[in-house]
Structure formats: C-alpha cells, structure tokens
Amino acid sequence: MLKYQKIAEELRQAIRRGEYLPGDKIPLEKDMGKRYGVCRLTVKRAVDLLVKQGLVAKRRGAGAFVKSLDGQAVKELSMAHQFSGFAETYRAQKIHTECLRFEIINPSVEVAARLKIDEEDFVYDIIRVRYLNDEPVVIEYTKMPIQLIPGISIEVLLDSIYAYIEGALKLNIQSAHRIVRAGMPTPLESGYLRIEDGMPILEVEQTAFLDDGRPFEYSISRHRADKSAFKAVSVR
Amino acid sequence: MLKYQKIAEELRQAIRRGEYLPGDKIPLEKDMGKRYGVCRLTVKRAVDLLVKQGLVAKRRGAGAFVKSLDGQAVKELSMAHQFSGFAETYRAQKIHTECLRFEIINPSVEVAARLKIDEEDFVYDIIRVRYLNDEPVVIEYTKMPIQLIPGISIEVLLDSIYAYIEGALKLNIQSAHRIVRAGMPTPLESGYLRIEDGMPILEVEQTAFLDDGRPFEYSISRHRADKSAFKAVSVR
DNA sequence: GAGTGGTCTAGACCACCCC
DNA sequence: GGGTGGTCTAGACCACTCG
Numbered sequence: 179m180l181k182y183q184k185i186a187e188e189l190r191q192a193i194r195r196g197e198y199l200p201g202d203k204i205p206l207e208k209d210m211g212k213r214y215g216v217c218r219l220t221v222k223r224a225v226d227l228l229v230k231q232g233l234v235a236k237r238r239g240a241g242a243f244v245k246s247l248d249g250q251a252v253k254e255l256s257m258a259h260q261f262s263g264f265a266e267t268y269r270a271q272k273i274h275t276e277c278l279r280f281e282i283i284n285p286s287v288e289v290a291a292r293l294k295i296d297e298e299d300f301v302y303d304i305i306r307v308r309y310l311n312d313e314p315v316v317i318e319y320t321k322m323p324i325q326l327i328p329g330i331s332i333e334v335l336l337d338s339i340y341a342y343i344e345g346a347l348k349l350n351i352q353s354a355h356r357i358v359r360a361g362m363p364t365p366l367e368s369g370y371l372r373i374e375d376g377m378p379i380l381e382v383e384q385t386a387f388l389d390d391g392r393p394f395e396y397s398i399s400r401h402r403a404d405k406s407a408f409k410a411v412s413v414r
Numbered sequence: 415m416l417k418y419q420k421i422a423e424e425l426r427q428a429i430r431r432g433e434y435l436p437g438d439k440i441p442l443e444k445d446m447g448k449r450y451g452v453c454r455l456t457v458k459r460a461v462d463l464l465v466k467q468g469l470v471a472k473r474r475g476a477g478a479f480v481k482s483l484d485g486q487a488v489k490e491l492s493m494a495h496q497f498s499g500f501a502e503t504y505r506a507q508k509i510h511t512e513c514l515r516f517e518i519i520n521p522s523v524e525v526a527a528r529l530k531i532d533e534e535d536f537v538y539d540i541i542r543v544r545y546l547n548d549e550p551v552v553i554e555y556t557k558m559p560i561q562l563i564p565g566i567s568i569e570v571l572l573d574s575i576y577a578y579i580e581g582a583l584k585l586n587i588q589s590a591h592r593i594v595r596a597g598m599p600t601p602l603e604s605g606y607l608r609i610e611d612g613m614p615i616l617e618v619e620q621t622a623f624l625d626d627g628r629p630f631e632y633s634i635s636r637h638r639a640d641k642s643a644f645k646a647v648s649v650r
Numbered sequence: 651g652a653g654t655g656g657t658c659t660a661g662a663c664c665a666c667c668c669c
Numbered sequence: 670g671g672g673t674g675g676t677c678t679a680g681a682c683c684a685c686t687c688g
Contacts, residue, residue: 180676200530201627207655217678222655235588235627238655239686243627245589246530294436294482352471353481353649360596360616360639378614378639380596391437391471391479403596403614410646413589416657443674453659458674474674475667 181216185224193233193244200246204234207242232411272311275336278370279305282324289321292385292396300324304335307370314371315405320397327394343394352389358382358408363400371402378403417452421460429469429480436482440470443478468647508547511572514606515541518560525557528621528632536560540571543606550607551641556633563630579630588625594618594644599636607638614639 179187189204198204205213207221214221225242228234236242281303290297304320320339322330327343334342343349359381363373373379379400386395415423425440434440441449443457450457461478464470472478517539526533540556556575558566563579570578579585595617599609609615615636622631 232591235625237625245627246629248527291484355468356646358594358644360614378596387481389471389473391481393482408594410592
C-alpha cells in the first residue's frame with residue numbers, strides 16, 4: 179500500500195473510531211507530515227482522498243474538517259466501493275444469475291456508435307437476470323464487441339464478466355459513463371423481476387471503458403425500484 | 415486561471431476541434447511540460463482533470479488516450495458542469511419557479527439527524543415547482559437550518575438559493591451526497607407536474623455541505639421521468 | 651500578521667508497458 | 670531496456686482565513 183493510501187486509511191479509521199468528531203478540525207498537513215515522516219504533498223493526497231469519498235471538507239486558510247454526517251452515512255462511505263459490477267457490489271451476499279440470452283449479432287446503429295465499431299462487426303448480445311438472496315433485483319441487457327473481449331462463455335456470464343476481463347484477459351477497466359432514469363417495466367420484465375402492477379424501475383444506461391480509452395461494454399440495467407438506489411458524492 | 419486549468423482547457427479545445435481523434439495518444443507529459451514551460455506535475459494535473467471529466471484515459475507505461483466517445487458525449491463533457499442547483503443547470507434557458515410553501519418549522523427526527531441540529535432548532539420548510547420553458551420539470555422539498563442560512567426571502571426562493579448563499583452570505587458550497595431512486599408521484603404531484611397516469615418520477619435525495627463540513631441543505635427533488643436524467647462519470 | 655491549504659518547481663525513484 | 674505515468678521529496682510563493 180502506498181504512503182498516501184496508508185495515511186488516508188489511518189485517518190479514516192480514526193474518524194470511524196470517533197477520535198475526530200463531526201465538525202472537528204483534523205491535524206494540519208504540516209504536522210501530519212512530521213508525524214508520519216512524509217512531505218506535505220503526500221499528506222495532502224491522503225486528505226484529498228477522504229474529501230473525494232465524502233468524509234472530509236477542506237477550506238483554504240482554515241483547515242480540514244470532519245463532515246457532519248449521520249452514523250449510517252459514515253459507515254457507508256468508510257468502505258469506498260465506488261464502481262464495480264453486480265457481482266462485486268453485492269460481494270459476500272448470496273447472489274446468482276440467470277441467463278436469458280447469449281448470442282452473437284451485428285450491433286444496431288446506436289450500439290455501434292457507442293462502442294465505436296462498425297455495424298458489420300460482431301457483438302455479444304446478453305440478457306441476464308440477477309438475484310440477491312433469491313429475489314430478482316435487476317435485468318441487464320449487455321452488448322460487448324467480440325474483438326475486444328474474446329472468449330466469453332456461459333460460465334463467465336453466470337459469474338462475473340468484469341472478473342474475467344481483468345483476470346483472464348488482463349485488461350484494465352478504468353471508467354464508466356452512466357445515465358440514470360426512471361421508467362416502467364415491460365410486461366416481460368414485470369414477470370422476470372416479479373414487479374407488482376404500477377411499480378417503476380430504475381434504469382442505468384452505461385458505457386464502460388478500458389484504460390486505453392476504448393469502450394468495451396454498452397449496457398442497460400433495469401432495477402426493481404424497491405431494491406435499488408444509485409448513490410453518489412460530488413465535490414466541486 | 416491557473417496554469418493547469420489553462421493547459422487542460424487548451425487540450426479540451428484541441429480534442430473538440432478534432433486535433434486529437436478518439437483513440438489517439440495525446441502528447442507526453444514531459445513534452446507538454448517543455449512546450450508550455452511548466453513542470454511535469456502541472457501537466458499531470460491538467461490531464462487528470464480531463465480524466466475526471468471523462469474525456470481522457472491514462473495508462474501507466476503507455477500514455478494517455480482520447481476516449482472513444484460519440485460526438486454527443488464529447489460535447490456534453492466538454493462543458494464540465496458537475497454540480498449545481500436547478501437555476502445554474504438550466505442557465506440560459508427560460509426557467510421560472512412557483513413557490514408552494516415557505517414556512518419555518520421544527521425539523522423531524524430524520525431531518526434533524528441529516529442536518530446535525532436539534533429538533534428544537536428551526537428550519538425553513540420550502541416546497542417549489544420548477545419550470546423549464548413553461549413546462550413543470552421538478553418539485554423540490556427543501557429544508558435548511560435558519561441559523562446557518564439566515565435571511566432567506568421569497569425573492570431568493572424564486573431566484574436561486576445557491577446564488578444567495580455564495581453571493582450574499584459569502585459561504586462556499588463544496589459537496590453534496592445524493593441518492594437517486596425511481597418512484598411514483600402522489601396525486602398532488604401528478605397535478606403540479608402534469609404527469610399522465612402511470613408515469614414514474616425520478617427522485618433525488620440530497621444533503622449538501624459547506625466547505626467547513628457543515629450540512630446546510632437537505633432536499634428531496636422529484637422529477638418528471640420524461641424530462642430528467644442523472645448523468646455521472648466514474649473513474650476508478 | 652500569523653498560519654492555513656493551493657499551486658508550482660526541479661529532481662528522484664519506481665511500477666509498468668512495449669519493443 | 671528504453672520510455673511511460675505514479676509517487677514522493679524539499680522547498681517556494683500565493684490566496685485565503687482568522688484573531
């Protein structure tokens with residue numbers, strides 16, 4: 179673990195332990211630098227991590243402060259998950275996946291545009307339903323170019339595509355662009371997700387990118403509204 | 415404008431002009447440092463800004479690349495808005511606000527917890543409907559502690575609370591924690607937002623913070639699903 | 651005016667990529 | 670093995686806060 183990550187982790191623990199209370203000023207960058215034997219920029223990087231995670235606020239000329247959050251919020255933010263696939267998000271819980279479709283087709287104009295490929299190229303066309311504790315939570319419509327992500331099998335689909343990409347293919351997933359909307363389920367979706375009449379769904383449209391900037395996935399996930407929410411911390 | 419912001423801006427323009435195409439490698443940090451007469455860290459900061467905004471991907475050992483995006487996505491990301499109130503988001507469009515309620519009350523247990531105040535303290539209780547081009551878009555339920563944000567008037571409500579806080583009160587808004595959900599409108603909301611039967615709403619629950627970490631606003635915004643979406647770029 | 655965090659410099663070493 | 674970006678150092682100046 180890097181120095182600034184280590185310092186950030188220690189600060190996070192101290193906040194969680196209640197050593198620094200909401201509203202408290204945390205030690206000065208200069209002083210923490212001395213205590214840990216590192217230069218000021220390294221401390222700054224550590225504190226900036228906590229700012230990004232929503233635990234700390236900084237103010238030039240005044241110092242850095244523990245944000246005044248509920249206990250619940252602190253707990254959630256303390257384990258900075260950020261972004262991951264379904265399997266990782268619900269890690270350590272009982273999940274399983276049902277595959278409704280797994281084919282190779284030509285992409286539509288829109289999908290080709292999102293993935294920056296030709297309409298003559300081929301993409302996997304995948305539809306999956308994900309279960310958490312035997313309750314259906316989300317139906318995912320996924321398109322991925324086979325050139326970029328070869329060798330997908332039904333076993334991979336039922337486990338985690340992301341784990342396969344990073345593990346077997348040694349590619350690095352770096353970023354995702356998302357649009358979140360509200361919508362209504364189709365009759366088919368109502369059936370698969372066991373949605374009662376009149377309940378909406380939360381839709382997430384996503385394009386995901388490798389660390390060389392190439393898009394490798396375009397997906398639409400439609401979540402049961404009573405089991406899903408999308409959380410974000412934004413810092414100016 | 416700071417050096418790294420200036421360099422980031424020039425790079426962004428160059429990408430937008432098509433000088434660097436999707437998939438292209440952008441110049442090395444070392445070389446750009448020479449060209450602009452700045453040290454490497456300053457260039458790195460500039461490029462990291464573009465990564466955060468979703469335009470560029472970086473890979474240690476290999477370089478930095480223009481992400482392969484649609485034209486539409488590039489255009490949207492080129493004007494990095496990030497986070498702002500309603501008034502600023504739709505700046506330059508025709509907006510207006512209707513105020514349904516403006517009172518001062520004691521907060522509920524939940525609101526007191528979110529704002530880290532006592533139940534005996536007082537908060538503004540505000541309900542507003544916001545219009546874009548004479549169409550209702552969102553109904554906002556806002557609670558703010560009067561100790562922290564004194565002097566709110568009906569004029570402020572009909573304009574922009576955020577502008578008042580930063581302008582008149584000289585306070586700095588720094589971050590917001592948000593939870594996005596799908597839901598159904600109440601009959602009253604259907605009326606105010608002119609929502610047809612069976613259409614859902616997109617709900618955003620938000621706690622907003624000043625730069626000393628104190629929460630100054632707890633709000634729930636319920637948007638017409640056909641007129642709103644929530645966009646985000648997440649970088650690992 | 652003393653002290654804070656923000657920016658910037660010049661230089662070093664390291665992890666990682668690609669040839 | 671040559672070259673990339675990531676981290677880290679030591680030091681400087683600046684914008685800003687606060688008593």
